[in-house]
Amino acid sequence: MKSLFKIYRRYIFSAGWIAAAVILVNMCVLMVVGAYFASQSRENPDSGGRRRIIEVSSYMNREENGHPYLEGEGYKALEDTGAEFAFLLDNSGRRIWSWEVPEEIPVHFTLGEVASFTRWYLKDYPVRVWNCDEGLLVIADAKDKVGKYTVEMSRSSIRKLPVFLLVIMTANLLLVLILAVLSGYRLYSSLRPVASGIDGLVSGRRILVPEQGLTGELGKKLNQASAVLEIQRRNLEQRDTARTEWISGVSHDIRTPLSMVMGYADNLENKEELPEEDRKQAAIIKEQSLKIKTLIEDLNLTSKLEYQMQPLRMEEYIPAALLRLAAVSFLNGGLAEEYELETDIQEELEGVVMQGDVRLLTRALNNLIGNSIRHNSRCRIEVKGELVSGNGLTLCRIAVKDDGKGIPAEIRNILTEDRNLRAAPGKADNRGESPIMGKPYIMGKPHIMGLRIVKQIVNAHGGRMDFSADGREVILYLPAAGTLEERKERKNRKWWEILWYGDVKGE
Incomplete structure (x- = not known):
């Protein structure tokens, strides 16, 4: 039973590492695909960040003197969404409105600086921008809250996305198949000597199975069983040989005196000077001796047929x-x-x-x-x-x-x-x-x-x-x-x- 549990444990281990390898490969693929779709979602107004900045921009108005301000609902939206700070730039890059802006953030940005933080970070703060009627609205998150990555795909690549997914599925199937074949071959290599040993036992041969590796304990048990069967086979052969030789020897020893009895009985039967009753008794002796001879021949034949010696x-x-x-x-x-x-x-x-x-x-x-x-x-x-x-x-x-x-x-x-x-067994009556x-x-x-x-x-x-x-x-x-x-x-x-x-x- 220990050897069977060992095989079972090895099978579970093989299945586990095959599953782990497939999961790892798929995780890598999903990360790439996820990054792609995440980059695509930034331009989608339905995404969370876009909804937040659009909502805040809707509360941005101007006073009679043209100075921009944010309504109370806008401040509430900023606080609810966990924004770090926010400001508004005019067309010249000058900051014309701000909320909780740190001192390290400049009050004026060049066109190149605006283009840079729009795509990446502003002083390590991940930011989102939205071009509204009052200007360019910028909302920043905490430094460790959001990671920004840029993934670009051509339209031809997007059109090839179904083919890409099909290739990924095919690669998964091939990977699983290859790993399963390798694992199965290892198990097959371990079980092959055991199977050969079992075939040898069935055919009556003496076997010697390797006693190391995954099936080492099974091989040891088979070798022990083979040794026991070999001893039993030899004992049976010796017994059958002794029985056959004994039957053959007894038959040979009986044949000569039986022939003499039959010969003398035949002479007595053919002697005319003997009384008729004595001649009949001699004939009966000869007839019964012939039956004994036939029985001896039958005994020899059935013994040889039983042990395939005929x-x-x-x-x-x-x-x-x-x-x-x-x-x-x-x-x-x-x-x-x-x-x-x-x-x-x-x-x-x-x-x-x-x-x-x-x-x-x-x-x-x-x-x-x-x-x-x-x-x-x-x-x-x-x-x-x-x-x-x-x-x-x-x-x-x-x-x-x-x-x-x-x-x-x-x-x-x-x-x-x-x-x-x-x-x-039979049932004899009182007369035997x-x-x-x-x-x-x-x-x-x-x-x-x-x-x-x-x-x-x-x-x-x-x-x-x-x-x-x-x-x-x-x-x-x-x-x-x-x-x-x-x-x-x-x-x-x-x-x-x-x-x-x-x-x-x-x-």
Whole structure:
């Protein structure tokens, strides 16, 4: 949290100095513009100073002998406005009337002196002048009260004032943009190592983020998290490697004595001098030994698939031919009369070519068909293949359906949910048997090795497995690569087409 507060504080500081810089620049501009308009306002009779001197001049009159005087309202106006002194000059520059004039102020002014104090100051007193009927009226303010500056602008400059304002606004926007980019780049440079470190954590790499600067504390935390994850990853790898090696070693150790048991059982089964009952028992021993051998192979395969240790022998295949071949292998293998096996392949699927490990995909189909046979005393099995489209993708939909009792919801839930598929808790009755198809539990858990292997094979090919609502249909979705026509077109491409469009291997 301290590191986040530090970033927040740096962000506030950056925003503050950007705002201060913009305000400073605008203050300078406003001072210039204000001085300009102030100079213009001096010639405006509506300004405060002009109103005051005009008001006072309105109370200026002459006596019968021609001597000027100020009416009482005029003196009141001078006092109310805080004037320092006032006097009146005739055309020759001689002072003919005065009010509170200091001794340092002359009684006679030349034309040049009048022109000078009219524009600037009179003995450091800021003054205003007004040419009335009685003469030139001069009213002065205190020395430190008013500052006088002269700003002149040509009419062409005034006409260009809108352009000037537009330039000021544009300059402000550019200034803010430049300062924001510089500040943002500094923050980006500080956060970039942190972002790279997070990407490294996501990809499972060991990272080392700099632990200084604005994000130093965040970098330290990431490095600590990376070290912890690295230790956990190594422990998991060691555990998985040990588990896989143990399964492989046990399977290898069992394979040799199991082969001997199967060989002796086969010899006993074929010995005619043995009683019929003994030969039947030898056949049962051989059959059960074969099941044990299949289970060992399944255990090895599912372990390798789970830890991505089973290499996929990718090759092009035609899914329609693969489905027919799987069905034919069961029919030619002596399928009992109680079972019917049919294929229903969509015409559009006939010309589709896909990429995959044909051996593993065949194993998945054999498991699905074999499950329907093993768990139903009689049923009709249908293997269906078709193309489906959705979300801009074309998928090959393979379904194995039977009219038997179906896969129980408990097993479907285990396979559908993203859970640990090694085993799931079950409820055994008093006889120690599972209510699921009457099959015994292994350590109190249902045996779903065959379907689990099917799901792992499909996942390894980038597909997914689903079930129908009644559990009588298992559906496999695999990504379709292309068609035979497209493959022919690729082979017939000109060199310039390959250079322009590219040629992805495996398309």
